[in-house]
Amino acid sequence: MIIAGEASGDLHGAALIDELLKIDPQLEISGIGGDKMIKSGLKKIYHISEMSFLGFVEVIKHLPFIKKVKANLINHVQIEGIKTVVLIDYPGFNLSIAKSFYKLGVKNIYYISPQIWAWGKGRIKKKKKLLIE
Numbered sequence: 316m317i318i319a320g321e322a323s324g325d326l327h328g329a330a331l332i333d334e335l336l337k338i339d340p341q342l343e344i345s346g347i348g349g350d351k352m353i354k355s356g357l358k359k360i361y362h363i364s365e366m367s368f369l370g371f372v373e374v375i376k377h378l379p380f381i382k383k384v385k386a387n388l389i390n391h392v393q394i395e396g397i398k399t400v401v402l403i404d405y406p407g408f409n410l411s412i413a414k415s416f417y418k419l420g421v422k423n424i425y426y427i428s429p430q431i432w433a434w435g436k437g438r439i440k441k442k443k444k445l446l447i448e
Contacts, residue, residue: 316397317346317357318388318412320366320405325349327427328403332356345391346400347384360391366408374407381408389415401426 319328329351332344336356345358347366353359361384368374374381389412392400399422402409413423 316388316392316399317344317348317352317401317403318405318409319346319348319352319403320363320408322349322363324403324405324427325351325363328352328357328401329355331401331403331426345395345397347388360388366405385412385415388412389419392416392419392421398422399424403427 317328317331319325325348328348332352332355335342335344343358344356345360346352347361347363348357348359349363353362365380366384368377368381385408391397398420400413400416401424402413403425404427409425413425416423
């Protein structure tokens with residue numbers, strides 16, 4: 316599974332999918348991405364356009380949807396037996412869901428991790444515990 320929530324993540328995710336499929340063309344990759352990731356072979360669970368919330372008020376307004384997305388992704392991981400999730404930037408959502416995946420024994424790989432200076436040094440401990448970078 317790969318989760319990207321922004322246009323830049325879609326671009327990097329598409330390149331990653333292209334390379335992974337060169338290694339193993341039978342690999343099935345699902346998750347959240349945009350048109351570029353979908354074109355590269357992502358089996359879309361949600362499109363990044365559904366996840367684009369700017370600002371605190373927008374996030375609060377969409378909390379029920381965000382919780383639904385998180386529950387659906389956790390369910391998908393359990394049903395499909397997914398063992399590794401690649402998280403691309405998008406720290407507000409990805410760090411939150413990484414905690415849930417970690418509790419399920421899923422390996423979280425942060426590809427293009429958010430900058431510590433921009434998101435607070437308190438996240439270092441959380442990242443160190445939950446992620447493989």
